[in-house]
Amino acid sequence: MKGNYSQLRAMLAITKGSVRSIFRSPSAVFFSLGFPLVFILVFGFLGKGGGVSLDIAFARQTDTTNEIYQKIKYQSGFRVKEASGEIIREDLEKGRLTAVLNIQKGGAAHAAYTVHLTTSEAVNPRNIQILQSILKGIVEELDQQRFPDAPTVAQIDAHVQQIPGRVYRSIDFILPGQLGFSLLSASIFGVAFLFFNLRQQLVLKRFFATPITRPYIIMGEALSRVLFQLLTAVIIVGIGTLFFHFTLVNGFITFIEIMLLSFIALIVFMGGGFIVSSVAKNESVIPLFANILTLPQFLLAGTFFPIESFPGWLQPLCRALPLTHFNIAMRNIAFEGASLVSCWQNIGVLLIWGVVVYGVAIKVFKWE
Template sequence: MSKPYNNTKATLALAKASFRSIMRSPSAVIFTLAFPLIFILVFGFLGNGGIKVKLAIAPGSDVQNPIIKALEQNTVVKLITDKEPAEIKAELEKGHIDALIEVKKNEGGQPAYLANVQYTSASIDKGSILKSVLNNLLYNLNSKDIKPSIAELHESTVQGRVYRTIDFILPGQLGFSLLSTGVFGTAFVFFGLRQNLVIKRFFATPVKRSSIVFGECLARIGFALLGAIFIILIGHFFFKFTLINGAATFLNMLLLSVIGLIVFMGFGFVVSGIAKSESTIPPISNIITLPQFLLSGTFFSIDAFPGWLQPISRALPLTYLNDAMRSVAFEGAGLWDVKHQILILIIWGIGIYAVAVKVFKWE
């Protein structure tokens, strides 16, 4: 009596063969490892160029005073006015805000205003820049006034973690790597299998269709995880990328990578289903990947975009993967703490796989 066909072994065999094929593919290695690594090296060596100093205004401050008015005209300082005290304190400790200023009228007479400034030790360079700006500003204000002085400055420092450029760039590059692997890799592989009638030949064997799909998925997840491990370790050991909780943070980032890749592979299935020829795969894939690469906070914060563009950026799945990665890595968030971002990714996954089922072709 013959044994029943073992589809689990077939799935693993297909995954192994596909993994070997991926490792031999120059394009897969370039998009998954080379491009992200190049960007990480460039931004890691450049450091913190083009700095804007984020200065929060304490709630209850007199915002009509000449100090705040002068700061509004300064191109180096970005004023933040929409945060609560507890949120400001947390952002100072994390280094997301560089300083806090509170300006009050001096009820006792001269000077007319008292300005209290708290700096974060996480942004020493930015603190020095802001001190220079404030001292120059107060000198100009006081020298123009006929009274002894118009304002007085009091300074202190809040301890916080150093937020480096690499802490922002690396999660974005990891997300870009996963997006490229999921879309381009899946689209080319399944289109090629269909065009070369490989999948059709599988119909003559006991191999299930699901085994073919799962085998390819396992291969891509394995390859992407190797890429993620490589990128994270390079960033951590060479450029001091923050893994706030060590191994736990590292594992959470890998789990997020798996979730993101599964979602992005759905886009690849859609592309392979609607592409009429191999030459149409790159332009269709670029329509999906390029907007996310540019608009999902890969290189700079979404807050820097115009107001009308931000809702579009916040609708893209890569945005939520990048946000979750940064929260886990630098702020020490657990997977439950980024459940909102994960939920949005799952919703995107359900929607895109529903489309993939409709357009996918086996031959």
């Protein structure tokens, strides 16, 4: 009789039962799927408003010795980015920059300088019009203050050079963050409550009375969480793609790579849930311990806004968090067309975190 017992079949039975219990839990469904979708819907509809972003850069060959350059550079309505030419062009193609300005001496009989603009197809044309209007206002102000007798200090070139570009929408930033939010919160909270309750309700003890071994018990329960969360990932990405034009640059191949990345992240994040379920003395302190692991990552890992928005001294901490590397890899795969292999550094950091977390989990995990 013992030889006919199938550990795999028993594990799948545990998985099936656990999946059913997850779907019967309104809170599990809401926090794994509903909560992230609310954010995606909100940011998706906000993104359709086409908010103004006047991030600019100066071309490398621009004349920086004139007053018009200084006035534009320190204009309160502009955010000037300084980076290499390759990065500037990449940001321009993605619509992260409104335009690249090139100020050159002469170019018109009645102007001392000419300001040339280069933009991309990814930039909202309305933003270019606003930029041109602000630049003209700066020139008029300088003319009135310093050059009352001259025709004009500078001329804004009416011909705007346009390069090809892919539209970088707000959903392309926010959806990866919300997917990471869903995976992390469900992994830690879900696993922590699950295994704590299995111990408290003596379910694990009943499992011990059967021939199934302990590793298969854990794998069965863990597999149910993985299947449920991957399903929510499919729904989140599907809604973002169909309704808000979330970018999957290589189509189905990109989708598959996102799912594989999500699977890796899930396995890593669940280690935190095992730790919390073991160190918690009662059910009421599980949210406290779980939030200690999740809340800093929600706030600092680039979930809602770029890491560059934080003070410089805080950014190294942000870049050390596992959710940060999931978000970066997710955005690179979805929009940049990067492969899992090319994201090896981010995945490597995730795996290092996995080794550390599971090392701790093995030390503190309790069966009874």
